[in-house]
Amino acid sequence: MEQIEVxxxxxxxxxxxxxxxxxxxxxxxxxxTSPRDACVVASVSxxxxxxxxxxxxxxxxxxxxxxxxxxxxxxxxxxKKEMYLSLADDSVLIDDxxxxxxxxxxxxxxxxxxxxMDLKITWSDCPAYWQWNTVPExxxxxVAELRDVCWFEIRGKISCEMLSKGTHYSVYxxxxxAGGRSYGxxxxxxxxxxxxxxxxxxxxxxxxxxPIDMDQPSGYRYTSVSLTWVSREDRTRRxxxxxxxxxxxxxxxxxxxxxxxxxxxxxxxxMMMMRLSFLLWRLSREIGRVL
Numbered sequence: 253m254e255q256i257e258v259x260x261x262x263x264x265x266x267x268x269x270x271x272x273x274x275x276x277x278x279x280x281x282x283x284x285t286s287p288r289d290a291c292v293v294a295s296v297s298x299x300x301x302x303x304x305x306x307x308x309x310x311x312x313x314x315x316x317x318x319x320x321x322x323x324x325x326x327x328x329x330x331x332k333k334e335m336y337l338s339l340a341d342d343s344v345l346i347d348d349x350x351x352x353x354x355x356x357x358x359x360x361x362x363x364x365x366x367x368x369m370d371l372k373i374t375w376s377d378c379p380a381y382w383q384w385n386t387v388p389e390x391x392x393x394x395v396a397e398l399r400d401v402c403w404f405e406i407r408g409k410i411s412c413e414m415l416s417k418g419t420h421y422s423v424y425x426x427x428x429x430a431g432g433r434s435y436g437x438x439x440x441x442x443x444x445x446x447x448x449x450x451x452x453x454x455x456x457x458x459x460x461x462x463p464i465d466m467d468q469p470s471g472y473r474y475t476s477v478s479l480t481w482v483s484r485e486d487r488t489r490r491x492x493x494x495x496x497x498x499x500x501x502x503x504x505x506x507x508x509x510x511x512x513x514x515x516x517x518x519x520x521x522x523m524m525m526m527r528l529s530f531l532l533w534r535l536s537r538e539i540g541r542v543l
Contacts, residue, residue, distance in 0.1 A: 446514030455514025
């Protein structure tokens with residue numbers, strides 16, 4: 253049986269060999285690479301480009317259950333590649349609007365965002381502490397706005413069957429200030445845990461929801477019930493108590509902020525739990541809206 257040589261020789265020679273294969277054979281080879289590789293190899297020749305952009309290739313890069321994720325939108329696409337790029341460029345709402353789903357463009361790995369409606373937020377059913385609002389800049393129907401709490405705890409979980417196996421994932425909390433001021437978070441590092449249900453946390457770290465400004469002068473910080481003096485020494489002490497390694501939030505291109513809560517590697521199908529437990533040292537008001 254005649255065999256095809258894959259390795260060896262220059263890249264130009266290998267491209268020439270690929271170009272001599274039947275188009276459906278080229279498509280089969282390219283479908284075992286990645287979306288990024290398929291776009292690169294498409295520049296070899298017209299024949300390879302036609303094969304690399306075929307539905308045979310790009311259907312392999314789409315999730316197996318993509319028809320249940322985009323049943324209505326699929327009618328608007330002229331090719332599987334166009335559908336793939338749409339899912340990579342713009343997320344779609346799933347699970348009755350409680351989650352959004354998209355694909356990482358270069359690899360095709362699954363990504364999700366859980367709305368506040370899909371999270372377990374302590375005291376979220378108490379209007380004195382949390383309010384549920386609709387804001388035009390959010391993709392979800394409702395967002396949770398923090399009003400006034402002394403214990404801030406958010407938990408979320410997602411089935412690992414929904415994620416891509418053998419993949420390194422990072423977990424982020426996405427939020428925005430509801431007003432011009434927030435109190436209680438700028439000087440208080442808080443513990444975030446990411447892990448698997450029934451197992452020790454895969455990641456533990458400390459985060460803040462306000463950027464740390466060590467040059468900020470000492471002074472009074474208002475809370476809902478008191479006026480507290482915060483010194484640079486106190487701020488330094490709190491950072492030292494947690495090891496000084498604290499994750500700070502970053503502003504996204506859409507105007508919301510995000511803070512990295514931790515990472516995990518998906519090597520088996522189990523239930524994942526994201527836990528963000530904050531015990532504040534004093535009451536806080538209007539930290540912002542949680543997606």
